[in-house]
Amino acid sequence: MLKSHFVIELLKLLAAGMLLISFAMLSTRRIQRLITLYMWQGAILFLSTALVAYDAGLTELYFSAALTLLLKVIALPFILNWLVRRLGAQRENERLAHIPATMLAGLLLVILAFGLAQPISVLAATIMRHTIGIALAVILLSFLTMIMRRKAIAQVIGFLAMENGLFFAAASATYGMPMVIELGIALDLLVAVFILGIFFFQIREQFDSLDLHHLESLKEE
Amino acid sequence: MHSYSWVQSALATAAANRLATVSLLAAFWLLLAAAGMMRPHNIRYVARILFPLGALGALAMFCAAGSFLLSGSAPETMTLAVGLPDLPFHLRLDALSAFFLLVLGMAGAGISTFAAGYFRSGEGTAPGLLGLHYHVFLASMAVVMLADDAYLFMVAWEAMALSSYFLVTSQHRIAEIRQAGFLYLLMAHMGAVCILLSFGIMQGGGWEFTFAAMRGAALTPLRATMAFALALAGFGAKAGVVPAHVWLPEAHPAAPSPVSAMMSGLMLKTAIYGLLRVTFDLLHVRFWQWGLAALALGLFSGLFGAIFATVQTDMKRLLAYSSIENIGLILTAVGLAVLFAASHLPLFAALALAAALIHVLNHSLFKSILFLTTGSVLHATRQRSLGKLGGLIRYMPWVALFALVGTLAIAGLPPLNGFVSEWLLLQAFLFTPQLPHTFVNMLVPLGAAVLALTVALAAYVMVKFYGIVFLGRPREASLDQAHHSNWLERAGLAWLAAGCIAIGVQPQLALRAAGAVTGMLVGQTVAGSPSVWRIAPIAPEQASYSGWIFLSMILCVVAITFLAVRLLVHGRVRRAPPWDCGYRWQDARMQDTAEGFGQPIRLLFGAFFWMQVHLPSPADEQPRYRVHIEDRIRRALYRPVSAMVQRAADAVSFLQSGRLALYLLFSFLTLLVLLVFAL
Numbered sequence: 001m002l003k004s005h006f007v008i009e010l011l012k013l014l015a016a017g018m019l020l021i022s023f024a025m026l027s028t029r030r031i032q033r034l035i036t037l038y039m040w041q042g043a044i045l046f047l048s049t050a051l052v053a054y055d056a057g058l059t060e061l062y063f064s065a066a067l068t069l070l071l072k073v074i075a076l077p078f079i080l081n082w083l084v085r086r087l088g089a090q091r092e093n094e095r096l097a098h099i100p101a102t103m104l105a106g107l108l109l110v111i112l113a114f115g116l117a118q119p120i121s122v123l124a125a126t127i128m129r130h131t132i133g134i135a136l137a138v139i140l141l142s143f144l145t146m147i148m149r150r151k152a153i154a155q156v157i158g159f160l161a162m163e164n165g166l167f168f169a170a171a172s173a174t175y176g177m178p179m180v181i182e183l184g185i186a187l188d189l190l191v192a193v194f195i196l197g198i199f200f201f202q203i204r205e206q207f208d209s210l211d212l213h214h215l216e217s218l219k220e221e
Numbered sequence: 222m223h224s225y226s227w228v229q230s231a232l233a234t235a236a237a238n239r240l241a242t243v244s245l246l247a248a249f250w251l252l253l254a255a256a257g258m259m260r261p262h263n264i265r266y267v268a269r270i271l272f273p274l275g276a277l278g279a280l281a282m283f284c285a286a287g288s289f290l291l292s293g294s295a296p297e298t299m300t301l302a303v304g305l306p307d308l309p310f311h312l313r314l315d316a317l318s319a320f321f322l323l324v325l326g327m328a329g330a331g332i333s334t335f336a337a338g339y340f341r342s343g344e345g346t347a348p349g350l351l352g353l354h355y356h357v358f359l360a361s362m363a364v365v366m367l368a369d370d371a372y373l374f375m376v377a378w379e380a381m382a383l384s385s386y387f388l389v390t391s392q393h394r395i396a397e398i399r400q401a402g403f404l405y406l407l408m409a410h411m412g413a414v415c416i417l418l419s420f421g422i423m424q425g426g427g428w429e430f431t432f433a434a435m436r437g438a439a440l441t442p443l444r445a446t447m448a449f450a451l452a453l454a455g456f457g458a459k460a461g462v463v464p465a466h467v468w469l470p471e472a473h474p475a476a477p478s479p480v481s482a483m484m485s486g487l488m489l490k491t492a493i494y495g496l497l498r499v500t501f502d503l504l505h506v507r508f509w510q511w512g513l514a515a516l517a518l519g520l521f522s523g524l525f526g527a528i529f530a531t532v533q534t535d536m537k538r539l540l541a542y543s544s545i546e547n548i549g550l551i552l553t554a555v556g557l558a559v560l561f562a563a564s565h566l567p568l569f570a571a572l573a574l575a576a577a578l579i580h581v582l583n584h585s586l587f588k589s590i591l592f593l594t595t596g597s598v599l600h601a602t603r604q605r606s607l608g609k610l611g612g613l614i615r616y617m618p619w620v621a622l623f624a625l626v627g628t629l630a631i632a633g634l635p636p637l638n639g640f641v642s643e644w645l646l647l648q649a650f651l652f653t654p655q656l657p658h659t660f661v662n663m664l665v666p667l668g669a670a671v672l673a674l675t676v677a678l679a680a681y682v683m684v685k686f687y688g689i690v691f692l693g694r695p696r697e698a699s700l701d702q703a704h705h706s707n708w709l710e711r712a713g714l715a716w717l718a719a720g721c722i723a724i725g726v727q728p729q730l731a732l733r734a735a736g737a738v739t740g741m742l743v744g745q746t747v748a749g750s751p752s753v754w755r756i757a758p759i760a761p762e763q764a765s766y767s768g769w770i771f772l773s774m775i776l777c778v779v780a781i782t783f784l785a786v787r788l789l790v791h792g793r794v795r796r797a798p799p800w801d802c803g804y805r806w807q808d809a810r811m812q813d814t815a816e817g818f819g820q821p822i823r824l825l826f827g828a829f830f831w832m833q834v835h836l837p838s839p840a841d842e843q844p845r846y847r848v849h850i851e852d853r854i855r856r857a858l859y860r861p862v863s864a865m866v867q868r869a870a871d872a873v874s875f876l877q878s879g880r881l882a883l884y885l886l887f888s889f890l891t892l893l894v895l896l897v898f899a900l
Contacts (some may be wrong), residue, residue: 112896116899
């Protein structure tokens with residue numbers, strides 16, 4: 001019991017770290033820092049999944065954790081970094097408008113997410129049930145990150161972070177999704193990053209920039 | 222010896238389980254469709270092997286359905302293991318479906334044989350894909366007729382619409398063809414929605430969607446009327462009944478000719494099948510007002526189609542309007558049958574129904590011939606416009622001969638099949654004064670006059686079609702390059718033409734087959750034939766028809782004339798320039814044109830058309846005369862709707878700003894709203 005209590009506290013800490021990282025992603029201007037933050041988010045996800053696996057004694061979750069480590073901490077950040085270097089976008093900073101306003105909106109979203117998670121966490125029987133609200137908040141904050149960004153790479157990272165939130169929500173509510181689905185999602189992510197990488201090159205080829213406002217000219221008159 | 226007995230026992234099994242045989246034939250078509258995808262670019266494989274096999278399948282279908290009808294067997298039912306979860310598909314073969322399968326097999330055999338010779342590589346879609354769509358189309362039509370529950374019916378119905386859409390747009394690189402295809406798909410879906418709603422009403426609250434349950438459902442008169450009206454609208458949209466006819470003149474010219482033949486000859490008939498199935502089989506009551514509505518729609522469609530066909534200058538559009546006319550005639554007969562059946566005059570109902578059914582069969586034959594000949598002409602000359610054809614009888618004598626059979630049949634001349642059904646229909650009209658409704662029995666005979674006008678106009682159209690395409694002198698110099706059709710094309714045409722002649726001369730078999738259907742639907746068959754030589758549907762002393770008399774008279778007159786001219790008058794062929802009426806020089810361009818031929822009708826029925834005539838000024842160096850003819854119904858009914866859709870689309874187009882962030886915001890807000898609702 002004592003062990004479990006300690007684990008729960010640790011999990012709460014990790015979840016708080018995750019939320020903090022989401023806020024950091026919302027406000028950072030540099031793309032490389034965004035990737036680093038994404039990597040840390042992945043690391044936290046790995047740690048918390050491994051902890052749950054240890055506590056609940058589920059071998060499946062160990063696999064899940066290993067997958068997270070491989071994909072989200074090692075592979076994807078590496079690919080993204082490589083892409084950024086190839087595209088020569090290391091130094092490209094974004095001009096983000098109204099960072100304080102965005103942070104305030106983020107705060108409101110967190111409150112909404114906690115309100116929404118209340119009935120779900122009552123139903124859930126897992127040791128992580130208190131963190132469902134945080135998981136939802138991470139999803140919404142990542143979505144907000146996507147909306148506020150104009151660079152293609154930043155949007156993709158927002159998308160990946162959203163998936164992290166979903167994974168976290170699944171782990172908190174029901175000890176993770178079935179293995180098959182998780183494997184499928186992992187593969188999807190990898191493929192998505194590859195395809196989006198190709199798109200980056202295409203977009204830059206066409207517009208000499210990765211700024212998405214150039215795409216606005218593509219609409220039908 | 223052993224193999225022979227095996228064949229015999231297999232045939233015996235097939236005869237005992239005709240439903241299984243027929244469904245296997247449909248599955249065989251699906252197999253051919255899949256086989257086409259093995260080597261999709263090999264035209265020899267697809268056209269010379271798969272299409273003839275499909276024709277054989279159609280022939281087997283014809284035999285199976287025909288033997289079912291003539292043996293007068295009881296309906297067979299079957300429940301398939303496949304289907305939606307917990308909703309297995311039901312099949313049923315009864316006289317009505319057998320009759321339409323017979324039509325499908327008979328015309329399908331000819332069209333598939335022709336198609337084997339017709340499709341070439343390099344024309345739009347790859348041959349394997351064409352084969353896929355074509356055979357799926359055939360199979361889905363068969364399944365529509367076999368379906369015994371609403372699910373399977375709708376699945377097959379939509380498969381039919383989709384596969385024919387892909388066939389129509391096989392030349393999809395041309396923008397107009399894509400547009401025609403879209404219009405067709407749109408109308409098909411509108412129709413399907415109506416049909417679905419009609420089934421929804423007919424299940425009568427039991428939520429059982431098998432046809433057996435619908436037969437047993439007791440509907441209030443209002444609900445039954447709603448079901449009939451929806452079915453009439455839905456099937457009417459598919460059949461091209463007048464306010465919903467707009468897709469026909471666009472889609473038929475766009476499709477390759479065998480496909481046009483199949484759509485016009487067979488697919489329109491599935492709609493008639495559906496209407497008959499709903500009206501006479503699934504609904505347990507009928508009201509004479511329904512018949513009146515169908516009759517009025519049918520007569521108007523017939524007249525409208527005939528009038529518009531006279532002014533067309535594109536040969537396939539002309540045939541498309543002629544299809545509207547023929548569907549109008551069939552619907553007229555169906556309406557009359559409902560009218561009689563609801564007024565408890567089953568014998569006359571059987572007569573009208575037999576007229577409708579035989580016209581379905583006839584139209585599938587002669588309209589297929591005509592569409593297929595336009596295909597041959599198109600391949601030979603690369604011309605579709607009537608104004609640029611002419612004199613093709615010299616270059617394509619076989620096609621001209623078959624086209625002559627088709628035109629005479631569709632014009633309703635004895636001893637060909639078109640006459641039989643139109644005669645039966647007029648016979649049915651002669652009994653309308655016996656209707657027990659005061660005004661109806663005075664008004665409906667007027668319909669006979671409209672019918673006669675329609676039929677006469679149809680003959681006029683066919684004179685125009687045949688005369689301008691095949692007779693006279695070539696209007697373009699390039700036409701002497703026109704080449705023959707190949708033997709497969711001729712074989713397909715010959716089969717269909719033989720059908721036209723056989724039914725025209727010896728209509729007893731067709732009447733017997735139709736009799737099996739009328740026996741099932743209205744519980745009465747028309748009177749048997751007094752002898753093998755003639756038919757007399759009501760009573761021999763009232764009216765009878767014998768194709769043999771006409772045939773022998775025509776043959777005698779031809780023979781006597783030929784002999785007289787050949788032997789008595791001069792006996793040798795002398796070629797000399799004809800008298801030129803005093804003109805110094807004449808050329809082929811001075812012949813009567815398609816526009817000129819239609820001009821009197823255009824003036825007489827000016828109220829139907831919306832016309833823009835462009836007359837050149839006398840000072841014009843290169844004068845051109847142009848007439849733009851449009852359909853008033855299309856302008857009045859469809860233009861406002863499409864304008865409204867356009868306006869609505871424009872009104873919401875501000876949403877499409879092109880900004881990615883905004884799109885993301887839309888989904889974000891949607892998510893938030895849904896989450897709050899969940900709260």
